[in-house]
Amino acid sequence: xxxxxxxxxxxxxxxxxxxxxxxxxxxxxxxxxxxxxxxxxxxxxxxxxxxxxxxxxxxxxxxxxxxxxxxxxxxxxxxxxxxxxxxxxxxxxxxxxxxxxxxxxxxxxxxxxxxxxxxxxxxxxxxxxxxxxxxxxxxxxxxxxxxxxxxxxxxxxxxxxxxxxxxxxxxxxxxxxxxxxxxxxxxxxxxxxxxxxxxxxxxxxxxxxxxxxxxxxxxxxxxxxxxxxxxxxxxxxxxxxxxxxxxxxxxxxxxxxxxxxxxxxxxxxxxxxxxxxxxxxxxxxxxxxxxxxxxxxxxxxxxxxxxxxxxxxxxxxxxxxxxxxxxxxxxxxxxxxxxxxx
Numbered sequence: 001x002x003x004x005x006x007x008x009x010x011x012x013x014x015x016x017x018x019x020x021x022x023x024x025x026x027x028x029x030x031x032x033x034x035x036x037x038x039x040x041x042x043x044x045x046x047x048x049x050x051x052x053x054x055x056x057x058x059x060x061x062x063x064x065x066x067x068x069x070x071x072x073x074x075x076x077x078x079x080x081x082x083x084x085x086x087x088x089x090x091x092x093x094x095x096x097x098x099x100x101x102x103x104x105x106x107x108x109x110x111x112x113x114x115x116x117x118x119x120x121x122x123x124x125x126x127x128x129x130x131x132x133x134x135x136x137x138x139x140x141x142x143x144x145x146x147x148x149x150x151x152x153x154x155x156x157x158x159x160x161x162x163x164x165x166x167x168x169x170x171x172x173x174x175x176x177x178x179x180x181x182x183x184x185x186x187x188x189x190x191x192x193x194x195x196x197x198x199x200x201x202x203x204x205x206x207x208x209x210x211x212x213x214x215x216x217x218x219x220x221x222x223x224x225x226x227x228x229x230x231x232x233x234x235x236x237x238x239x240x241x242x243x244x245x246x247x248x249x250x251x252x253x254x255x256x257x258x259x260x261x262x263x264x265x266x267x268x269x270x271x272x273x274x275x276x277x278x279x280x281x282x283x284x285x286x287x288x289x290x291x292x293x294x295x296x297x298x299x300x301x302x303x304x305x306x307x308x309x310x311x312x313x314x315x316x317x318x319x320x321x322x323x324x325x326x327x328x329x330x331x332x333x334x335x336x337x338x339x340x341x342x
Contacts, residue, residue, distance in 0.1 A: 023263055031270050048075040049123050052085045052094040059100060063108065063141050066134050067098075073126050082111075089113050089148055090307070092286060096123045107143035115147040148307065158225055159302035160277045162237075163294060165215045167273050170244035171251065171265040174208050178252025179261035188342055197336045201249065201329065208245025213237060225305075232311035233304050239318050240297040243325035247293075250328045253335040296320040 051067065051074045053059070067074055077094055079085045085097040089111065096119070097111040110127075112120045124142055131141050181187040190200060216237060220227070227233045251268060255261040272294035275285050289295040296317045303309035311318060 024266055027267055031274075049073060049096070049119070049126055050075045050077065050094040051123070052077045052079050052088060052097040054079050054082060054085060054097075054099060056081065057100055059098075059108070060141075066130060067127075070130055073130065085111065086148060090303070095119045101143040104143050108141050109144045109146060110142050111146050111148065113148050115145055120145065120147075155225060156306065158223070159298060159305055161219060162216055162301055162305075163276060163298045164273060165219065166212050166240055166244055166297065167269050167294065169212050169215060170208060170248040171269040171272070172262065173211070174204070174245060174248030175252035175255065175261040175265045176258045178204065178249055179255045179258045182252070182255075182342055183257045185342075187336075188339070197333065201333055201336065204249050205242070205245050205329070208248055209238070209241040212241035212245065227305065228308040229304055229310055232309070232314075233301070235311050236297075236300055236304060236314070236318060239321045239325070240301070243293065243297070243321040243328075246325040246328040246332065249332045250335075253332055253340055256341045293320065293324050296324075 053064075053076055055078055068076060077088070079088065079097070082097070082099060085094070085099075088094045089097060090113070092113075095112070098108050099111060101107045101109040110120075110123060112123070114120065124145070127141055181190075187200070191197065219225075247268075248265075251264050252261050255264055272292055275289040275292060276295045276298040278285050290299075300309065300311070300314040300317045303314070304311075
């Protein structure tokens with residue numbers, strides 16, 4: 001009995017190695033370790049706080065002179081108006097924008113991207129330390145902190161969940177389905193009929209797009225999330241579903257069977273979701289994430305859902321998605337014409 005159990009166990013392990021499933025045992029811990037290294041640790045080396053000041057704003061001269069004198073703490077950027085300052089905040093060119101407070105003309109209002117972020121706390125603490133060193137315990141320079149994103153925590157996390165749904169369907173479900181049809185010779189049988197390669201590809205593409213859009217709509221219905229700019233959101237969701245469905249079809253064609261497709265899907269899924277979703281928590285990931293196609297979807301979706309951004313201001317991102325989708329679709333067409341791994 002023991003010998004049979006050992007034999008079957010070794011057989012399962014050999015099958016896992018053959019199907020490349022065992023690669024995940026090495027890849028996932030290695031990827032998590034690398035991601036943790038990229039996330040800013042608690043003992044991160046000090047970096048200057050990037051503060052924006054408006055040229056036309058009338059600041060308290062004592063406060064202005066003191067902040068500019070602390071060149072070791074602050075990096076000052078001069079901005080033409082408040083709108084430019086908010087745009088720089090969204091683009092993460094500055095960490096905070098100082099404007100004159102409406103409550104007290106001698107104090108300041110700090111405008112930040114998110115009120116509960118680590119960088120906001122750092123700015124407030126730095127300004128408080130500078131004030132105490134120069135004036136002692138007096139009325140705080142910062143009378144108010146205003147975030148650009150004032151939505152609830154559930155809605156703040158919505159772009160991450162949308163990205164997760166899109167990538168799960170694209171990198172896990174679609175590749176496995178394509179590989180299954182190849183493995184069971186169903187695709188070859190279909191191509192013996194009047195069905196052409198391009199017909200099959202478009203059918204798979206529409207299946208992926210419909211599945212993604214249906215899943216996202218169902219998420220919105222369950223959470224009762226409202227969308228301010230629904231036209232831009234719908235267009236961008238369509239572009240994203242087209243792009244990543246094309247990616248999924250290509251991944252399926254690169255594999256011989258379902259097990260390999262699932263393994264390859266996970267290997268693509270994790271690097272696409274984590275850097276994008278965690279980009280707000282790490283300066284290193286913020287620099288890496290823009291090179292990923294998933295970030296070109298996540299960033300605009302986040303801007304549309306949280307800030308009411310319009311697609312007309314996101315031309316680079318939607319063009320990147322469109323070109324990436326067309327490229328992967330063309331590659332899939334080339335592989336099916338060659339009967340790749342069939």
